[in-house]
Amino acid sequence: MHIKSTEPTPPLTADNNVISWINNYQYLGVWIDSQMKCTTHIAALKERATTRLNAMRCITGAEGGANFNVLRTFYTQAIRSIFDYATPLLIMTTPAQSEALEKAQNEALRIILGAPRWTKTCNLRAEAHLPPVRRRMQALHITILHINFNKGRNMHLLRSIQQCLKQDPALFTKRTWARCAAAGITDTSLQEFFNNHVQDLPHPDYHSKPPWAPPSYTATISSLTKKKSSLSAEELAAQARNALASVPEEGSAVYFTDGSVDPESGRAAAAFVTSEETAFF
Structure with missing residues (x-):
């Protein structure tokens, strides 16, 4: 099939x-x-x-x-x-x-x-x-999700459902399993429970810096001149060397991403974590 x-x-x-x-x-x-x-x-x-x-x-x-x-x-x-x-x-x-x-x-x-x-x-x-029948199906489905998540199973599904609960259904119209599950949770007014089921708490040693503190890093993003699929290995290596040569000072770090994107939104993201800073792009 x-x-x-x-x-x-x-x-x-x-x-x-x-x-x-x-x-x-x-x-x-x-x-x-x-x-x-x-x-x-x-x-x-x-x-x-x-x-x-x-x-x-x-x-x-x-x-x-x-x-x-x-x-x-x-x-x-x-x-x-x-x-x-x-x-x-x-x-x-x-x-x-x-x-x-x-x-x-x-x-x-x-x-x-x-x-x-x-x-x-x-x-x-x-x-x-x-x-x-439809109301019973929603109730049974939410019960199954609750049992699995309480036992620590399929947490990637929980994160997908939580993401869909935050999305505007008028903008995200594609019918996926996670969106249908989120719609059933919304219909039964249980979205607050699933949004707070797993809290993304900061590390115990984390302390937010004061707003007047200067930034601890400067980021520069260099993109490929063409799509990765249309570049040869030699061209990719040359662009990597150019990126390294453009680093302005010592003590800088260079990160390479593989170009993966979200298949639904078409967007990409990257992050780095150091002892002093966490940054997302």
């Missing part, structure tokens, strides 16, 4: 056997598609839910049918549980995609309560004490 690729896929072989490319694959019960849009998994959930809703109808009857407690338990254990299983993936679904799961729950509520189709779904959820 080639994830989010618009280029033609080259043929693959192993031991002279052709390996076919696929657009969908079921991994640990979750359908993953090449565009990472959850469409295949939502369709599979709808099919499984429809089969079990039919089973609910079979055990429902005016005389001798299952009562409210049995039907509600059947729904939570046999139908809602399959929605809960892939919560970390389903957090990326759009409202239109999650609406299909909401309709399945609404159908189950009508079966449980024996309500007509014109009954408002908010009244059905209140009577059955069941939250909307």
Whole structure:
């Protein structure tokens, strides 16, 4: 599977056997598609839910049918549980995609309560004490994140989510997993907790200098004349020698960066730390 690729896929072989490319694959019960849009998994959930809703109808009857407690338990254990299983993936679904799961729950509520189709779904959820599917997915997802972060797991994910919480959603519109998780945290008003979950405290020996103190360093940034990919090794070495020759005085330090950039923003940064100063660019 080639994830989010618009280029033609080259043929693959192993031991002279052709390996076919696929657009969908079921991994640990979750359908993953090449565009990472959850469409295949939502369709599979709808099919499984429809089969079990039919089973609910079979055990429902005016005389001798299952009562409210049995039907509600059947729904939570046999139908809602399959929605809960892939919560970390389903957090990326759009409202239109999650609406299909909401309709399945609404159908189950009508079966449980024996309500007509014109009954408002908010009244059905209140009577059955069941939250909307999307709200439950957000709550479960935040609970999973909280458990993992409290145990010190996947801290790089926490930092990504914290960064997204500080970004303006009107400017950063690309749908990524971290942004979808941040949106769910914002919807449940828990952003303050996740922003303060890990504090970046200064070193115990750090003391900020007074504002009238002169700067302890002077920085000069030299850029390459062309893109790094278009320069030969000899040209790169020559530019490095020129950078060293331009150092104005003894006691100066020269740092070379590899040119890595943030793939989303296209920006780069650098920093140096000494016994007296820390600087960021």
